[in-house]
Structures are given as C-alpha cells and as structure tokens.
Amino acid sequence: MDLSSEMGGIAILAAIARLGSISAAAKAAGLSVSTAARRLDGLEARLHLRLVDRRTNGARLTQDGQRLAALALPLADQLAEIARAADVLRHGTGPTLVRVSGTETIIADILAPALPRLWATAPDVTVQLQSQNSIVSLAGRDAELAVRMVRPRGDSLLIRQLPPQPIGLYASPAWLAGRDPAAIDLKAAPILAYDDSFGPLPELAWLDALGLTQAIALRTGSTRALVTATxxxxxxxxxxxRFAAGLVAIPMPQPPPLRIPWLTVHRDLRRLPQVAAVHRWIIAAFEAGASQAAASD
Structure with a gap:
C-alpha cells in the first residue's frame, strides 16, 4: 500500500476519533464534509475494512476503526508538529495570528475588555478570539490557545489552572414574588442549567446529587441565555x-462547586514570543477579574 495516498483518510479517521463526527473532522481539516467522507471511503476501500458507522447524530468507530485510530492519532499529532515547525521556519517567531478559543462568556466578558492590556505590552500581536463551546484540538491546529471549563487531557499540552469562577443558584425578585428564598421547593421549581456542550461540568453532577436533575426545564450552552432567562x-x-447583580441567591444545603477555567497551550508553541505574550495576557485578565470580584464582595 502506498502510504502517502492514505494520509488524507488517516487524518480524517484520527479527527473523527477525537471529535466524534465526520462534519467536525471536516471542519477541523478545513475540508467540505463530502471531501472528508470521500477520503474516509477511499481509506476503507483500500483497506477492505469498515472503520466508521455513520449515524444521524454523529459517527462511531467500529472495532477495526478504533484499533487503527489508536495508531493514527499519534501519527496525526506528529504531522501537526511538522506543520507547526514549518510555521516557525516561515515566520521566524511563530504564527502571525494567535487564535484563542473559549466560551462565549470568556471571550466577550473577560478577554475582549482586556485587549488594551495586551496591546500595551505586545502591540505587534494579532489575536483571533474564537467563541465556541466545542472542544478544539490544539494538536490539530484548531487554535494556539484554549480556555475551557473542563480540564483537558494530553501529554503534549501545557495546562494551567486559572482563578475559579464562583457560581450559585439565583432567582429574580419578580419570580420570588415575596417568597422566602430559603423556603423554595427546588424540586418543583423550573431550574435553568447548562447543557453538556462544555463537557461534564461539576455543577451538573452537583444538581444530580441533590436530586434536582428532573427539575431542569432549560439546558443551554449560553451563559447569557441563562442570565437573561433568570x-x-x-x-x-x-x-x-459576576452576573448575579440584582438577583437573589437561593440558599443551598451544599454549596455549588467552583467553576475552574483551564488555560491550555501545546508544548511546541508555548515558547514562541507571540503565543507566550498572549498566554501571559490571558492569565493577567483572569487574575484581574478575580481581584475585582473579591473587592466587590
């Protein structure tokens, strides 16, 4: 078998293993879904193996696909490292554009207001702030840096815990209508919560432990939707x-877990000057936000 002719299909297989669907794999590779599917079909035809079960809600690797994906993932990471090294050779100091992936709230309410601080110390840095709930692949070059609310995994990643973000259960004065917040029967109240698009958030497990999962009437990946609806x-x-001004806290027998953001960068990129500057800026932005929150308590 000519391995060079299989590389496209192998890369798609590895991306499906990471991301769970052909469409997500295609997006990560900068391809159309039809092109990604053709590359996967070609790989299956040449290997005489069915590697992926196509489903309406995504794609699932077959047993043969899982075995080959385990071999393909390290290879895909090595190819991505070659591409990163090529970027450094072309540009000298690394990528001219530093992409930062984060949730809507992180991008709009923490990082965007802190941009003057970045350009005061690193005026030549260009950043792209990518608001997305889906977990991006740094090894697959979807972004240079990512901030996530669930701790990432990967031996090739440098991961730093950022200041925790306190959360709680709140209601509007209009919804309470004079009722004692401590007397609310939460099992009968509509609860507005996050969905699982961020990953397995600890507050969802907290609600489940309190027997409140069945009371959830809204699930969303948007913090703004939660705040607005509340x-x-x-x-x-x-x-x-940080968004609870004007709302009333609902006392709980067990306090909710803190939301812990994690700053992630690939080891190969952390030492590059532009990436390092943005890395320091993100840490400073979160620390400044934590200091402001503490001062307002």
Missing part, C-alpha cells in the same frame, strides 16, 4: 457570581 423570571438559574 432575570426575566423564567425560573431558578445557575448563574456565575
């Missing part, structure tokens, strides 16, 4: 403390 009187919402 302010509108739709129910009791899981809201970050």
């Amino acid at each position: 302010r509108a009187g739709a129910g009791v919402g899981i809201v970050p403390l």
Whole structure:
C-alpha cells in the first residue's frame, strides 16, 4: 500500500476519533464534509475494512476503526508538529495570528475588555478570539490557545489552572414574588442549567446529587441565555457570581462547586514570543477579574 495516498483518510479517521463526527473532522481539516467522507471511503476501500458507522447524530468507530485510530492519532499529532515547525521556519517567531478559543462568556466578558492590556505590552500581536463551546484540538491546529471549563487531557499540552469562577443558584425578585428564598421547593421549581456542550461540568453532577436533575426545564450552552432567562423570571438559574447583580441567591444545603477555567497551550508553541505574550495576557485578565470580584464582595 502506498502510504502517502492514505494520509488524507488517516487524518480524517484520527479527527473523527477525537471529535466524534465526520462534519467536525471536516471542519477541523478545513475540508467540505463530502471531501472528508470521500477520503474516509477511499481509506476503507483500500483497506477492505469498515472503520466508521455513520449515524444521524454523529459517527462511531467500529472495532477495526478504533484499533487503527489508536495508531493514527499519534501519527496525526506528529504531522501537526511538522506543520507547526514549518510555521516557525516561515515566520521566524511563530504564527502571525494567535487564535484563542473559549466560551462565549470568556471571550466577550473577560478577554475582549482586556485587549488594551495586551496591546500595551505586545502591540505587534494579532489575536483571533474564537467563541465556541466545542472542544478544539490544539494538536490539530484548531487554535494556539484554549480556555475551557473542563480540564483537558494530553501529554503534549501545557495546562494551567486559572482563578475559579464562583457560581450559585439565583432567582429574580419578580419570580420570588415575596417568597422566602430559603423556603423554595427546588424540586418543583423550573431550574435553568447548562447543557453538556462544555463537557461534564461539576455543577451538573452537583444538581444530580441533590436530586434536582428532573427539575431542569432549560439546558443551554449560553451563559447569557441563562442570565437573561433568570432575570426575566423564567425560573431558578445557575448563574456565575459576576452576573448575579440584582438577583437573589437561593440558599443551598451544599454549596455549588467552583467553576475552574483551564488555560491550555501545546508544548511546541508555548515558547514562541507571540503565543507566550498572549498566554501571559490571558492569565493577567483572569487574575484581574478575580481581584475585582473579591473587592466587590
């Protein structure tokens, strides 16, 4: 078998193993879905193996696909390292554009307001702030840096814990209508919560441990949707403390877990000047936010 002719299909197989669907694999590779599917079909035809079960809700690797993907993932990472090294050789100091992936709230409410601080110390850095809930692949070059609410995994990654983000259950005064917040029966109240698009968030496990999962009436990946719905009187919402002004805290027998952001960068990129500058800036932005929150308590 000519291995060079199989590389496209192998890369798609590795991306499906990471991301769970052909469409996500195609997006990560910068391809159309039809092109990614053709490369995968070609690989299956040449190997005479069925590697992926196509489903309406994604793609699932067959047993043969899982075995080959385990071999393909390290190879895909090595190819990505070659591409990163080529970037350094072309540009001298690394990528001219530093992409930062984070959730809507991280991008819009923590990093965007802190941009003057970045350019005061690193005026030549160009950043792209990517608001997305999906977990990007740094090894696959989807971004240079990522901030996530669930701890990433990977031996090739440098991971740093950022200051925790307090959360709680809150309701609007209009929804309470004069009722004692401590007397609310939460099992009968509409609860507004995050969905699982961020990954297995600890607050979802906390709600489940309290027997409140069945009371969840809204699930969303948008913090702004949770805050807006709570302010509108739709129910009791899981809201970050930084957005709780004007809302009433609902006392709980067990406090909710802190939301812990994790800053992640690939080891190969951390030493590059532009990436290092953005890495320091993200840490400073979160630390400044934590200091402001502490001062307002």
